[in-house]
Amino acid sequence: MIEKQRLLKVYEKLYRAFGPQGWWPADTAFEVILGAILTQSTSWQNVERAITNLKNANSLSFKKLSKMKMHRLAQLIKPAGYYNVKAKRLKNFILFLKKNYSGDLNRMKKKDTLVLRRQLLSICGIGPETADSILLYALQKPVFVVDAYTRRIFSRHGFVEKDVDYETLQRLFTRALPSQNRLFNEYHALLVRLGKEFCKKTKMKCPACPLGGAMGRLSL
DNA sequence: CACCAGGCAAGTA
DNA sequence: TACTTGCATGGT
Numbered sequence: 001m002i003e004k005q006r007l008l009k010v011y012e013k014l015y016r017a018f019g020p021q022g023w024w025p026a027d028t029a030f031e032v033i034l035g036a037i038l039t040q041s042t043s044w045q046n047v048e049r050a051i052t053n054l055k056n057a058n059s060l061s062f063k064k065l066s067k068m069k070m071h072r073l074a075q076l077i078k079p080a081g082y083y084n085v086k087a088k089r090l091k092n093f094i095l096f097l098k099k100n101y102s103g104d105l106n107r108m109k110k111k112d113t114l115v116l117r118r119q120l121l122s123i124c125g126i127g128p129e130t131a132d133s134i135l136l137y138a139l140q141k142p143v144f145v146v147d148a149y150t151r152r153i154f155s156r157h158g159f160v161e162k163d164v165d166y167e168t169l170q171r172l173f174t175r176a177l178p179s180q181n182r183l184f185n186e187y188h189a190l191l192v193r194l195g196k197e198f199c200k201k202t203k204m205k206c207p208a209c210p211l212g213g214a215m216g217r218l219s220l
Numbered sequence: 221c222a223c224c225a226g227g228c229a230a231g232t233a
Numbered sequence: 234t235a236c237t238t239g240c241a242t243g244g245t
Contacts, residue, residue, distance in 0.1 A: 043224085046244090081243080082240045089228085126227095128227090200225090201223085202224085224243105225242100231237080232237075233237105
C-alpha cells in the first residue's frame with residue numbers, strides 16, 4: 001500500500017477511536033503562542049498552571065508581557081519548568097513581534113508562510129516544532145507539526161527510521177496529504193492523544209493501541 | 221527512588 | 234559535523 005493511503009488510513013483509525021481533539025486549547029492566538037513555547041519538553045498540565053498564573057495576574061497579553069520584567073515573568077511561569085530559559089524565550093518572541101509587526105498578530109498572519117517560518121526559526125528559543133505549532137495553531141497556516149510522539153509512533157510501527165530528522169518526517173506528511181489546515185490540525189492532535197495513552201517513551205501498550213498490531217506494527 | 225513530559229541551544233571534540 | 238549537557242517543575 002502506498003504511503004498516501006496508509007497515512008490517511010492511520011488518520012481515519014485515530015479519528016474513529018478518539019474523535020475530534022479540539023486543538024489548540026487556548027482562548028486567543030497569543031495564548032497559543034505562549035503555550036507553544038511553554039510546552040517545550042513539558043507536560044501540558046504544568047503549562048496550564050503557568051497560563052493560569054498569567055491570567056490571574058491579568059498579564060496574558062502582548063502589552064502586559066512586553067512591559068513585564070523578565071524576573072517577574074519567570075516567577076509566574078515557574079510551574080512550566082525551565083522557567084528562566086522560557087521567560088527569555090517568551091521575551092524573545094514578544095520583542096520580535098513588536099519590532100516586525102508592531103505587536104499585531106493579524107499583521108503577522110498576512111505574511112507568506114515560508115517567510116514566517118524562517119523568521120520564527122531565527123528567534124532564539126523557537127525551533128522547528130514550536131515554529132510549526134505557531135504557524136498551524138495560532139496563524140491557521142496549513143503546516144504539519146512533527147513532535148516526539150509522531151517520530152516514536154511511526155518508527156515503532158515500522159514506518160520510518162527512529163532517528164529520522166524533522167524535515168524529512170514532515171515532508172512525508174505534506175507530500176502525501178492534501179494541504180488543509182483542518183486535517184493537519186486534527187492529525188497532529190490525534191497523534192499526541194495516541195502517544196499520551198499508548199506510546200510513552202519506555203512503554204508501548206499493544207495490542208490495545210487503536211492502530212492495532214500486537215507486535216507494535218501497523219496492521220493495515 | 222527513578223523516569224518522564226506536545227524542545228532547544230550551547231558546549232565539546 | 235556529531236554527540237553531549239543544561240534547563241526544572243510536577244505527575245506516576
